Amino acid sequence: DGGITQSPKYLFRKEGQNVTLSCEQNLNHDAMYWYRQDPGQGLRLIYYSQIVNDFQKGDIAEGYSVSREKKESFPLTVTSAQKNPTAFYLCASSMGLAGGRYEQYFGPGTRLTVT
Amino acid sequence: KQEVTQIPAALSVPEGENLVLNCSFTDSAIYNLQWFRQDPGKGLTSLLLIQSSQREQTSGRLNASLDKSSGRSTLYIAASQPGDSATYLCAVTGSYIPTFGRGTSLIVHP
Numbered sequence: 187d188g189g190i191t192q193s194p195k196y197l198f199r200k201e202g203q204n205v206t207l208s209c210e211q212n213l214n215h216d217a218m219y220w221y222r223q224d225p226g227q228g229l230r231l232i233y234y235s236q237i238v239n240d241f242q243k244g245d246i247a248e249g250y251s252v253s254r255e256k257k258e259s260f261p262l263t264v265t266s267a268q269k270n271p272t273a274f275y276l277c278a279s280s281m282g283l284a285g286g287r288y289e290q291y292f293g294p295g296t297r298l299t300v301t
Numbered sequence: 302k303q304e305v306t307q308i309p310a311a312l313s314v315p316e317g318e319n320l321v322l323n324c325s326f327t328d329s330a331i332y333n334l335q336w337f338r339q340d341p342g343k344g345l346t347s348l349l350l351i352q353s354s355q356r357e358q359t360s361g362r363l364n365a366s367l368d369k370s371s372g373r374s375t376l377y378i379a380a381s382q383p384g385d386s387a388t389y390l391c392a393v394t395g396s397y398i399p400t401f402g403r404g405t406s407l408i409v410h411p
Binding site for chain 2: 234
């Protein structure tokens with residue numbers, strides 16, 4: 187089955203620790219995205235990548251970092267500099283950015299709790 | 302900057318009703334509009350994608366329309382069922398990156 191996997195489903199960390207969220211896709215998509223979702227809010231874009239070894243900041247990139255060393259993988263690191271990291275994190279992919287001609291597909295999400 | 306609004310924020314209907322969810326956007330220069338469904342604690346599932354050149358898309362009991370000039374889209378759900386209970390989000394793509402609304406939370410009770 188083709189799709190997007192995110193792990194783990196739930197993640198708990200102490201304040202001050204960095205944590206990395208995994209996102210893998212086997213859809214052969216070029217573009218990948220990371221979003222953050224807070225209760226009652228729309229999705230907010232953290233980072234996106236159009237192609238391997240390239241990525242761009244979204245609206246709320248501060249305190250986050252990403253890498254895109256492989257087409258199928260786009261891990262997100264939440265650093266200790268992120269002031270309010272507790273949230274639901276969603277990874278998505280699409281065939282390309284290409285002016286938005288392509289449908290976005292989402293993973294199941296990771297719920298991060300930092301105490 | 303693009304802003305996307307979804308009305309109503311919440312909706313509760315009895316099973317069998319036909320219903321309409323609304324999505325409005327401020328910048329009509331879009332490439333596409335996508336409707337998603339999200340169950341509690343889950344990721345988003347794509348329902349329909351409407352390209353800017355299209356007026357509507359249909360999938361089963363779902364029909365989505367797009368009026369770019371007025372900055373509006375509607376998602377029509379026919380003969381609603383309890384299994385339709387979820388949050389429905391619309392996303393508008395202008396320059397490569399989608400902008401999401403906050404969603405409409407739908408409950409269909411038996």
